[in-house]
Amino acid sequence: MLRLIIALALSVSVAQAAKSKSPVVSPSKPNIIYIMADDLGWADVGYNGAKFYETPNIDQMRSAGMAFSSSYPGAANCMPSRSCIMSGMYIPRTQMWTPGTLAKGETKFMKLLVPRQGDRKGHDEFPTKGTLDPSVISVAEVLNTAGYRTARFGKWHLGPDTQGFHVSDSGGNGKGGGGKYYGNVDVAERLTDRTLEFIEENRDDSFFIYLCHWDVHTPIRARKNVVAKYKKKLEQGKWDRKWNPTYAAMIEAVDISVGRVREAVRKQGLEDNTLIIFTSDNGGHSGATWCEPLKGAKGAFFEGGIRVPTCMTWPGVIKPGSTCDIPITGVDLMPSTAELAGAKLPKKQSVDGRSWVPLLSGKKAHTDRAVFWHYPLYLAGGDYNQVIPVHGTDRNYWRATPCSVIRKGDWKLIQFFENDSVQLYNLKSDVGEQSDLSTAEPKRAASMLAELKAWRKKTKAVIPTTPNPDFDPNYKPKRKKRGKKKSA
Numbered sequence: 001m002l003r004l005i006i007a008l009a010l011s012v013s014v015a016q017a018a019k020s021k022s023p024v025v026s027p028s029k030p031n032i033i034y035i036m037a038d039d040l041g042w043a044d045v046g047y048n049g050a051k052f053y054e055t056p057n058i059d060q061m062r063s064a065g066m067a068f069s070s071s072y073p074g075a076a077n078c079m080p081s082r083s084c085i086m087s088g089m090y091i092p093r094t095q096m097w098t099p100g101t102l103a104k105g106e107t108k109f110m111k112l113l114v115p116r117q118g119d120r121k122g123h124d125e126f127p128t129k130g131t132l133d134p135s136v137i138s139v140a141e142v143l144n145t146a147g148y149r150t151a152r153f154g155k156w157h158l159g160p161d162t163q164g165f166h167v168s169d170s171g172g173n174g175k176g177g178g179g180k181y182y183g184n185v186d187v188a189e190r191l192t193d194r195t196l197e198f199i200e201e202n203r204d205d206s207f208f209i210y211l212c213h214w215d216v217h218t219p220i221r222a223r224k225n226v227v228a229k230y231k232k233k234l235e236q237g238k239w240d241r242k243w244n245p246t247y248a249a250m251i252e253a254v255d256i257s258v259g260r261v262r263e264a265v266r267k268q269g270l271e272d273n274t275l276i277i278f279t280s281d282n283g284g285h286s287g288a289t290w291c292e293p294l295k296g297a298k299g300a301f302f303e304g305g306i307r308v309p310t311c312m313t314w315p316g317v318i319k320p321g322s323t324c325d326i327p328i329t330g331v332d333l334m335p336s337t338a339e340l341a342g343a344k345l346p347k348k349q350s351v352d353g354r355s356w357v358p359l360l361s362g363k364k365a366h367t368d369r370a371v372f373w374h375y376p377l378y379l380a381g382g383d384y385n386q387v388i389p390v391h392g393t394d395r396n397y398w399r400a401t402p403c404s405v406i407r408k409g410d411w412k413l414i415q416f417f418e419n420d421s422v423q424l425y426n427l428k429s430d431v432g433e434q435s436d437l438s439t440a441e442p443k444r445a446a447s448m449l450a451e452l453k454a455w456r457k458k459t460k461a462v463i464p465t466t467p468n469p470d471f472d473p474n475y476k477p478k479r480k481k482r483g484k485k486k487s488a
Contacts, residue, residue, distance in 0.1 A: 029146060029147065029148070029206035029340075029341050029342065030206070030273050030274060030275050030314070030340055030341075031206060031207050031208070031209075031265075031270055031273060031274040031275070032143075032207075032208045032209070032274075032275050032277070032337055032340065032341075033195075033208075033209045033211065033261060033265070033274060033275070033276045033277065034208075034209065034210050034211065034277045034279075034333070035211045035213075035257070035258055035261065035276065035277065035278045035279070036210075036211070036212045036213065036278075036279050036280060036281055037213050037215065037216060037251075037254045037278075037279075037280045037281070038078060038155055038212070038213055038214055038215060038216060038217040038280070038281055039078070039216055039217045039218075039280070039281070039282065039283075039284060039285045039288070039298055040216055040251065040254065040280035040284065040308070040309065041280070041283050041284020041285075041289050041290075041291045041297070041298075041304070041308075041309075042280075042283065042284070042291065042294060042303075042304075042307045042308055042309050043284070043289075043290065043291055043292060043293075043294065044216075044251060044284055044289055044309070045058050045059065045062075045309045046058070046059040047059045047062040047063075047067065047309075047311075048309055051239075052230075052233070052234070052237075052239060052243040052248060053243075053247075053248050053251045053252075054248070054251070054252060054255070055251060055252075055255045056255065056259075057255045057256065057258045057259030057262070058254075058255050058258050058278060058309075058311070060259075061258060061262060061276070061278060061311055061313055062311040063320060063321055064313050064315075064320050064321075065276075065311055065312050065313030065314065065318045065320065065322070066311060066312050066313075066318045066319070066322045066323065066324055066359075066360065067309075067310070067311045067322075067323050067324070068310040068311065068312070068323075068324050068328055068356075068359075069323055069324070069325050070307070070325055070326065070327040070328070070407075070427075071279060071307070071308055071309070071310035071327075071328050071329075072306050072307060072308065072327065072328070072329045072330070072371060072407075073085070073279075073280075073281055073282050073306060073308060073329070073330045074090060074091060074329055074330035074331050074373070075091055075282065075306075075330075075373065075375075076282050076283065076298065076299050076300060076301055076305035076306050076373070076375070076400065077098055077099055077282055077298065077299055077379075078099060078155070078157055078217070078281045078282060079096055079098065079099040079130070079157045079158070080094075080096045080097060080098060080099075081281045081282050081330055082155075082156070082157050082158055082212075082281060083096045083132050083158060084329070084330035084331045085139070085330045085331075085333050086132065086136075086138045086139055086140075086158060086163060087132060087136050087137075087138065087331075087334070087349075088139070088331050088333070088334030088335065088345075088346075088349075088350075088351045088352060088353050089136075089331060089349070089350050089351070089352050090331055090352045090372060090374070090459055091373070091374055091375075092374050092456070092459035092460060092461035092462070093350055093352075093459055093460075094129065094132060094133075094136070095127045095128060095129045095462075096128075096129050096130065096131075096132065097128050097375060097376060097377050098128075098375075098377055098379065099130075099157070100117065100130070101115065101128040101129065101130045102115050102116055102117040102128065102377070103115060103116040103117060103377040103378040103379065104116075104117045104377075104378070104379055104380055105117075105378050105379065105380030105397070105398065106380070106397075106475065106477055107119050107468070107470055108470050108471060108472040108475040108477075109378075109390045109391075109397055109398075109471070109472075109473070109475065110378050110468050110470075110471060111391040111392075111418045111467065111468060111471050112402055112417065112418060112464040112465070112466065112467065112468055113125055113464060113466040113467065113468045113469075114126075114376060114377050114378060114402065114464045114468075115128050115377070116377075116378070125464065125466065126376065126462040126464070127462070128377075130159070131158060131159025131160070131161075132158040132159055132161070132163065134159075134161040134163070136163070136349065137164075137346040137349050138163035138164050138165075139208070139210075139333055139334050139337055140152070140163055140164040140165045140166075140208065140210070141163065141164035142334060142337070142338050142341075142343050142344075142345065142346070143208045143337060143338075143341050143343055144164055144166075145343050145344065146206070146338075146341040146342055146343035147205075147206060148205070148206045148207060148208050148341060149166055149198075149202045149205045149206070149207040149208070150164065150165045150166050150167070150207070150208045150209075150210075151165060151166060151167035151168075151169075151195075151198045151207070151208070151209050151210070152165045152167070152168050152169075152177075152209075152210040152211075152212070153167075153169050153170075153172060153191045153194050153195055153198075153209070153210070153211050153212070154169075154170060154172070154181075154187075154191045154211055154212035154213055154214060155170065155181075155212040155213070155214050155217075156168070156170060156177060156212070160177075160178075162177055165210070167198065169191075169194055171184070171187060171190065171191075172187060172189075172190030172191035172192075172193060172194045173190060174194075181214045182214055182217055182218065182219060183214075183218070183219040183220075183221040184214065184221075185221055185222055185223045185253075186223075187213075187214050187215075188213055188214070188215050188253040188254060188256070188257050189253070189256075189257075191211060191213065191257070192211075192256075192257040192260050192261065195209055195211050195257075195261055195264075196260065196261070196264045199261075199264050199265065199268060199270070200264075200268060203268045203269075203270060206341070208337065211257075211261070212281075213253075213254050213257065215250040215251075215253050215254050216247060216250040216251055216254065216285075216288070217285070218285060218287070218288065220244060220246045220247050220250065220288055221246065221250070222246050222247075222249030222250045222252075222253060223249060223253075226249035226252055226253070227245050227246050227249045228245075229245075229249070230243075230245035230246075230248040230249055231245040233245070233248075241290070244288060244289070247288045247289060258278055261276070262276060262313070271315055272315050272316055274314070275312060275313070275314040275317075275340065275360075276312065276313045276314070277310070277311075277312045278309075278310065278311050278312075279308055279309065279310040280308040280309060280310075281308070282298050282299075282305060282306065282308065283296070283297050283298045283299075283300070283303075283304045283305040283306060283307065283308065284297050284298060284304070285297060285298045286298065286381075286382055286383040286384055286385035286399075287382060287383055290384070291304035292432075293431060293432045294307060294431065294432060294433075295387060295432050295433045295434070296385055296387045296399060297383075297384070297385040297399070298385070299379045299381070299385065299399045299400055300381070300385055300387055300399040300400055301373055301375060301400055301403060301405050301414060302387060302414075302433050303427070303431060303432075303433060304385075305385075305399070305400075306373065306405075310328070312360065314360065317360055317361060318360050318361075319361075319362060322362060324356075324359050324362075326359060326364065326365070326366060326367060327371050327407055328356045328359070328371075329353065329371045330353075331351075331352040331353035332353035332354055332355065332356050333353065334351055334353060335351055335353050335354060335355040336353070336355040336356050336357050338355075339355045339357045340357060350459075352459075354366050354369060367409070368408075368409075369408070370406050370407065370408040370448075370451055370455070371406070371407050371408075372404070372405065372406050372407075372452065372455050373404065373405040374403075374404045374405075374456065374459075374461045375400055375402065375403055375404075376402045376417075376461070376462050376463060376464050377400070377402065378398060378400065378401055378402070379398065379399050379400040380397065380398060380399065381396070381397060381398055381399035382399075385399045386398070386399065387399055388400065388401050388416075390473050391418045391419065391471075391473060392473045393473050401416060401417075401418055402416070402417040402418065402463070402464050403415060403416050403417060404417075404452055404456060404461070405452075406448050406451060406452040406455070407427070408448060408451070410426055410427055410428035410429075411424065411425070411426055411427070411444065411448065412424070412425045412427055412433075413425075413438075413445060413448040413449060413452065415449060415452060417463055417464060417465075422438050422445055422449055423436045423438055424436060424437045424438040424441055424444065424445045424448070425437065
C-alpha cells in the first residue's frame with residue numbers, strides 16, 4: 001500500500017513537471033534532505049510549546065508533515081549520536097562514547113574506574129574512540145550504490161574520513177571537510193547557500209543531503225541585529241524567566257535555513273519527490289536553555305538529554321499535520337533511506353535500526369520493538385542538569401553515570417551500574433520522569449532489564465566493574481577562580 005501511495009504521489013509530480021518542462025528523477029528514488037541542529041532542545045521549537053523562541057519555518061514544516069513525538073538520537077551527546085546516524089549501529093559497536101573520549105568530572109567522585117579526563121595514570125580500562133573507523137559503511141555509501149549524489153554540509157565530528165560523501169564542506173566556504181565553526185555567526189547562511197547550490201546542480205539526479213548546523217552549540221553568538229530584536233522582545237514582554245536573546249537568534253538562523261531549503265526544493269519542482277527531515281543531535285544545553293517539562297538536558301539519559309524535536313515532510317505521502325508516537329532513533333536512518341532508495345544494506349556490518357518508512361503513511365509498525373542507549377563513563381553536570389548524586393550521598397553532581405537504558409512502548413528503564421539499581425518510568429503519563437515505578441511494577445522492570453542485558457550481550461557493551469581506588473564521596477574540590485566572562 002505504501003509503495004502504491006508513493007507511486008501515485010510521484011505520478012502527479014511527473015505530470016506537473018511535464019507541464020512545466022522541469023525534469024524529474026526516477027519515482028523509485030526520492031531525494032532525501034536531512035537537516036540537523038546542534039544542541040536544539042525538544043522544547044525549543046514553537047510546535048512543542050516554545051513562546052520566546054521563534055521557529056515559523058520549522059513549525060510550518062511540522063504543519064505540512066508529520067511530527068515524531070518520541071524521536072531520539074542514539075546518544076546524549078553530539079559525536080556518539082552522529083556515529084549512530086551515519087553507521088546504523090548502536091554505540092557499543094563503535095565505542096564512541098563521548099566527545100573527547102574520556103569521562104569528565106572529579107575523579108574522586110567516580111565510584112567505578114573508567115577512562116577519565118585529568119588523570120594520566122592510564123586509560124586502558126576499556127576502549128573509547130573519537131573517530132568512526134573508515135571501514136564502517138555509512139548511509140552515504142549505501143545510497144551511493146543506488147546511484148545517489150551525496151553531500152554533507154556542516155558539522156561532522158566523526159574524524160577525517162569522509163565516509164563516501166561525494167561532497168564534504170564543514171564551513172560552507174568550499175574549503176572541504178575540515179575546520180570548526182562554533183560560534184560563527186555567518187556559518188548557517190553559508191551552509192544553506194551551499195545546500196541550495198547542490199540542489200540546483202543535482203536536480204536531475206537522486207540526491208541525499210546531510211546538512212548539520214553548528215548552531216545552536218556554544219559559544220552562544222549570533223548576528224547583532226537579530227540579537228537586538230530578541231532583546232527588545234525580552235524587555236517588552238512579561239516572561240516567566242530571563243530567556244537568552246542571543247540563543248534565540250541562533251535558533252532563528254537555523255529556522256531560516258529550514259525555510260530556505262524547503263523553498264529551494266519547491267522552486268526546482270522537486271517538492272513531491274523529496275523527503276525532508278528536521279531534527280537535533282541531542283537535548284538542549286542547560287547553560288543556554290531550559291528543557292522543561294523534560295528532566296535533565298544534553299548529556300543526561302533522562303528525556304531532556306535524548307528526546308529531540310523531529311518532523312518530516314513529503315507531499316502526497318505524509319499526511320499534513322499528522323503525528324507519530326512510535327519511538328524512532330538515530331540508527332533507523334540507514335535502513336529507512338536504503339528502503340526508499342532501493343539500496344542493499346551492508347552484509348558484513350550490523351544494522352541495528354528499523355525502517356520508519358511505513359510510519360510515514362500512518363501505519364503502526366514496530367510497536368513492539370525496544371530502543372537502547374549505553375554509557376559506561378561519567379559526565380559532570382551543570383545548572384539544572386545535575387540530576388544524579390555522587391554515589392552514597394544526596395549531593396547532585398552528575399548528569400550521567402555509567403548506565404544502560406531501554407525504552408519499549410510507553411515504558412523506559414534505566415540501569416545504573418554503580419549500585420546495580422534500576423528506575424522505571426511510564427513516559428505516557430510521566431514524561432518528566434518524576435515517579436519511579438520499579439517497585440510498583442516489579443515484573444515489568446524485570447522483563448525490561450532482561451531484554452536490556454540481552455542487548456548488551458549481543459552488542460558486546462563494556463560495563464565498568466573495577467572500584468576506583470581514589471573514590472572519596474566526602475571530597476571537597478577547591479573552587480576555581482573565575483576570570484572575566486568573554487563577550488558573547
